[in-house]
Amino acid sequence: MSRADLAIVGGDVVTTHVGRATVLVRDGRIAALTAPEAPVDAARVIDAPGMLVIPGVIDIHFHCRDPSYPHRGDFATETRAAAAGGVTTVFEMPISKPGTSTLERWQRRRDIAAAKAHVNIGLYAAPGLLDGPDLRRLVDAGAIGFKLFMTKAVPGREDEFDGLVTDSLAHVYEAMELMQELGLRCVFHAEEQSLIDLHQARAARMPGPDHLRHDASRPAVVEATAVAALVQMSLATGCKVHIAHVSSAATADVVRHAKRIGAPVTAETCPHYLWCTEDDLERAGPFGVINPPIRSAADRDALWAALADGTLDVIATDHAPFSRPEKEAAIGDVLSAPPGHPGLETLLPLLMTAAEEGRLSVERVVELVCERPARMFDLYPFKGVLAPGSDADITIYDRRERRVVRCGEGESRAADCNLLFDGAEVVGRVHATIVNGGVAYLDGAIVGEPGLGRIVRPGASTTEPVATA
Numbered sequence: 001m002s003r004a005d006l007a008i009v010g011g012d013v014v015t016t017h018v019g020r021a022t023v024l025v026r027d028g029r030i031a032a033l034t035a036p037e038a039p040v041d042a043a044r045v046i047d048a049p050g051m052l053v054i055p056g057v058i059d060i061h062f063h064c065r066d067p068s069y070p071h072r073g074d075f076a077t078e079t080r081a082a083a084a085g086g087v088t089t090v091f092e093m094p095i096s097k098p099g100t101s102t103l104e105r106w107q108r109r110r111d112i113a114a115a116k117a118h119v120n121i122g123l124y125a126a127p128g129l130l131d132g133p134d135l136r137r138l139v140d141a142g143a144i145g146f147k148l149f150m151t152k153a154v155p156g157r158e159d160e161f162d163g164l165v166t167d168s169l170a171h172v173y174e175a176m177e178l179m180q181e182l183g184l185r186c187v188f189h190a191e192e193q194s195l196i197d198l199h200q201a202r203a204a205r206m207p208g209p210d211h212l213r214h215d216a217s218r219p220a221v222v223e224a225t226a227v228a229a230l231v232q233m234s235l236a237t238g239c240k241v242h243i244a245h246v247s248s249a250a251t252a253d254v255v256r257h258a259k260r261i262g263a264p265v266t267a268e269t270c271p272h273y274l275w276c277t278e279d280d281l282e283r284a285g286p287f288g289v290i291n292p293p294i295r296s297a298a299d300r301d302a303l304w305a306a307l308a309d310g311t312l313d314v315i316a317t318d319h320a321p322f323s324r325p326e327k328e329a330a331i332g333d334v335l336s337a338p339p340g341h342p343g344l345e346t347l348l349p350l351l352m353t354a355a356e357e358g359r360l361s362v363e364r365v366v367e368l369v370c371e372r373p374a375r376m377f378d379l380y381p382f383k384g385v386l387a388p389g390s391d392a393d394i395t396i397y398d399r400r401e402r403r404v405v406r407c408g409e410g411e412s413r414a415a416d417c418n419l420l421f422d423g424a425e426v427v428g429r430v431h432a433t434i435v436n437g438g439v440a441y442l443d444g445a446i447v448g449e450p451g452l453g454r455i456v457r458p459g460a461s462t463t464e465p466v467a468t469a
């Protein structure tokens with residue numbers, strides 16, 4: 001066998017099981033997994049004694065505002081955060097200025113992303129303008145999937161949501177008919193607008209502590225009702241539906257039932273719903289405002305049960321950076337807070353801690369953040385698995401020491417907004433992140449150049465040149 005470009009030696013490699021092996025990389029792909037005692041001939045060696053070697057994490061729910069709002073980070077800063085978090089692929093949501101709902105806007109955004117990418121980036125498209133021929137061109141250009149909100153735009157940000165929002169279930173239904181023909185999965189932000197309006201007005205008048213107003217303004221029924229409608233419409237249209245950020249026991253029950261009756265529905269939750277409750281919001285205030293809201297301990301526990309029984313398919317971050325002053329402006333008035341929290345750099349440490357505590361196996365972690373995302377968006381087996389021929393997107397995780405997460409540490413421009421996980425004790429840290437065979441992050445430092453990451457498209461590798469439409 002000819003010389004490898006890179007060898008990862010001494011690690012415990014996670015495939016269907018965990019076993020000691022050497023990973024050899026050549027021309028951006030995994031060339032072979034060899035026995036630990038076999039001789040190694042490689043231009044570069046990363047020693048990973050006792051560390052876990054897993055497929056690069058795929059985060060299917062990521063936000064970046066680039067080229068607008070540079071103070072909230074751009075594709076360079078936020079994909080640096082991805083690399084530092086062991087995330088080798090992010091799927092970018094189409095909220096931009098203006099919303100990514102036409103081919104021209106999508107291509108502009110893709111080109112901005114490609115030039116700055118430290119990790120691979122897939123870009124969703126928004127179908128809300130109901131322009132069938134343009135949606136076909138978006139699919140042909142390589143959109144990773146669709147994203148649609150069942151709500152209206154955040155007031156004052158209408159241009160960012162152009163083509164992403166809907167004004168009725170009929171609007172959602174027509175979009176689903178179009179998407180079913182095009183074949184790509186659609187990620188839904190599922191909250192029912194008229195129920196939000198009702199509860200927001202009540203929450204504004206509610207006596208008692210301010211931090212409880214956010215959950216009161218969007219209670220679980222808002223989410224579960226929207227998801228129940230989506231389930232029925234997915235059955236009627238055949239559109240593949242993915243429910244973003246499931247936050248409540250009620251919604252987990254709806255998804256469980258949807259799977260039982262054969263609806264083409266998948267679902268994700270996020271670390272903040274699995275680790276945080278309303279108790280954390282007292283401390284975090286507007287920094288803990290995310291839609292849908294963080295809820296009770298009973299909801300949190302129901303989500304862990306839904307992970308265990310397979311109701312939930314994926315864990316994603318919903319990484320959504322805002323600046324510290326933007327969040328601070330809403331102290332004492334959480335209903336005015338911009339919704340979002342950074343999550344890329346805490347995702348894997350939290351999950352590895354759960355594995356260490358016996359709440360999930362390491363194999364299940366890999367399934368939730370690597371394999372299932374790759375299969376759902378037609379990237380498997382290029383991604384989501386460590387096997388000969390797969391793209392060399394690899395994360396090396398060092399579990400040997402416990403540490404405390406601190407607000408302000410990390411690569412994200414929003415690192416100083418990480419109040420939810422400030423003080424959390426976690427097991428270990430990312431040691432290295434390999435993207436398309438190149439080292440993006442090693443031992444605490446970003447070492448890859450922008451452009452190491454490439455644009456991801458369904459059914460394709462990122463380690464060979466892709467024609468751009």
Ligand SMILES: [Zn+2]
Binds near residue numbers: 061
């Ligand atoms: Zn989101």
